[in-house]
Amino acid sequence: MNLKNITEVTNKFKVLFIEDDKTVQDITYRVLSSFFQTIDVADDGIEALEKFKNKNYNLIITDLAMPKMNGAVMIEKMRAVRDDFYVIVLSAANDSQSAIDSIKAGIDGYLYKPFMFDKFLELLEVIMQKETINNKLENYNENLNAGKHNGENMSFDAMSGFGTLPLLISRIDNMDKFKSPVLILINIDNFSTYNQLYGLECGIEILKKFSDLLREYNKGKNYELFRINADEFVLLEVVEYLDIDKYEEDMKDLFLMVENSTIEIKDLDLNIDLEITAGISFSSTQPLKKANMALYEARKRGRNFIGFSYEIDYTNELQSNLFWRQEIKNAIYEDRVVAFYQPIVNRNKEVVQYESLIRIKREDSKGETEYLAPEKFLDLSVMTKQYILLTKFMIESTFRQMRDKNVAISLNLTYQDIKNGEIYMILKENIQKYHLEERTEFDISNNVIFEILEHEGIDCYNTFLDFINEFKKMGVKIALDDFGTGFSNFSHINSLAPDFIKLDGKLIENITTDKKSYELVKAIVKFSKELNIKTIAEYVHSKEVFDTVYDLGVDKFQGFYFGEPKMEIK
Secondary structure (H helix, E strand, C coil): CCHHHHHHHHCCCEEEEECCCHHHHHHHHHHHCCCCCEEEEECCHHHHHHHHHCCCCCEEEECCCCCCCCHHHHHHHHHHHCCCCEEEEEECCCCHHHHHHHHHHCCCEEEECCCCHHHHHHHHHHHHHHHHHHHHHHHHHHHHHCCCCCCCHHHECCCCCCECHHHHHHHHHCCCCCCEEEEEEEEECCHHHHHHHHCHHHHHHHHHHHHHHHHHHCCCCCCEEEEEECCEEEEEEEECCCCHHHHHHHHHHHHHHHHCCCEEEHHHCEEECCCEEEEEECCCCCHHHHHHHHHHHHHHHCCCEEECCHHHCCHHHHHHHHHHHHHHHHHHHCCCEEEEEEEEECCCCCEEEEEEEEEEEEECCCCCEEEECHHHCHHHHHHCCCHHHHHHHHHHHHHHHHHHHCCCEEEEECHHHHHCHHHHHHHHHHHHHHHHCCCCCCCHHHHEEEEEECCCCCCCHHHHHHHHHHHHHCCCEEEEEEECCCCCCHHHHHHHCCCEEEECHHHHHCCCCCHHHHHHHHHHHHHHHHCCCEEEECCCCCHHHHHHHHHCCCCEEECCCCCCCECCCC
16 A cells, blocks of 8 residues: 555545544544645534535545434435445444444444544545546546536446436436336446556546446336446336346346457457446336445345345344444353353263364343354454454464363364464464473363364365364364265265364254265264264254264264353363
8 A cells, every 4th residue: 555646636526524533533633634735624413514514525524423413324415415425434433324324324444433543544545446537537628528527428438428417316306106116226246456457548448338338238228328437337227117127137138248249458458258247227216226236246146137125125134233343242252152062972971072063152132141153243244354353362362272171172163264374373472382381181182172163164274274284283173064965075084183173953853854964974973983083973963963973983072962162161
């Protein structure tokens, strides 16, 4: 990140900063003054909106929870006046609903209080890149139009000839109330990557030729065409009666046309096969926002396009994400992240080892203590960059228990953990730390077990194998988790040479009623014995299940039949 390059762009910005807390306002203003020469300040949304109407600001930095008018409503009202500005929200983390509203209103970045300088720099860099692209496009349009901008043709994008965002909004606002809009939002996948790899001129050429492709596609159809952002296009048709099948066929035709087209960049001797994603709205209420939700969902599901329905409205998802982000942060700060340990028994039903499992301690709505399982928060912790802190806690807690209780404990690791250099160092440091204590009762080869999930997301098997081999040389035992369904690659067993195979819980759970599960477990146990690999059955929830897997020759057992995960190891 080049600070000089950032300030060269941002120094030209006119900034409107809205914050009702005078102390926060003063501190933040001083930081902003390092980047911007022109900064106006407002104490609330109404004051800010009046200033906005009288001055062309490039950047709005605003709080959300403010008197008179909240930030989300203010942003929407500003967007109704004009849309050529950036927005950064600076807000308290617990204001989740306002955060969601602001995201829908259209923002370029979200910062949680207190003001974090490094995160602010990251956002400025993103805005700088957008501004550079927009300036390049504006210069191109000016040259193309030869200075012919007037009140009429400002509604049209000079590069594509399509309508602009203000024209689209006007078209929707003035639509016949007895008709419905079909709005198709199209986004060019990885457009910013083309700009970074080949330069802005390449990006402009892609946009021009994709516009030509859309124009060709629309021959014989009745869509109005718009380019509303650098790489976002809209097809709009206002109809009296909806024919969903027609639009599904139209979309298939569009994707087929894109698939069969190549963008040729002659100056770079480059041929680009574009890919696009689309979201469709059939609603007369906020169709652009709903098409954007559908596009988001299409990306999430790996689909070419999706039509909006209330089932895919991700408002609740955003609320949940914002809540859990703050909950994880608070749990780490307040020391409410805890490790639970579930016993694993041998064939004599004696506890011989444990599996460590992460939990978050909190109070429920009745004020009673509860411990949240990882499926509630672990995936989100990866998205919010809190995962390493949680993993570090689990590693250190598990090693302390191994030392203090002198017991074998398995620690869960994913392939992403294995690839992460920081987690690798934490593991190595803990092993060296306890090994160097020279406590005779602590033996790495008896105490430390890495429980690793082998799955189809492994993009470099050598990295996976090198990690296992390195730690095995230190004495660490290796267990392959969830073995028997899904990816489980039997051909890798020889090279991995695990000490344990943990049979997939789905097989064990239904083993007394599902013959296929029974036969698969039987086969895995047989070949494991031939390779001198111990087997562990998870999800043993009843005597009947235990007796079945016992008779098949399984070596160790884990499940509620023997004990639930608990904080203490006796």
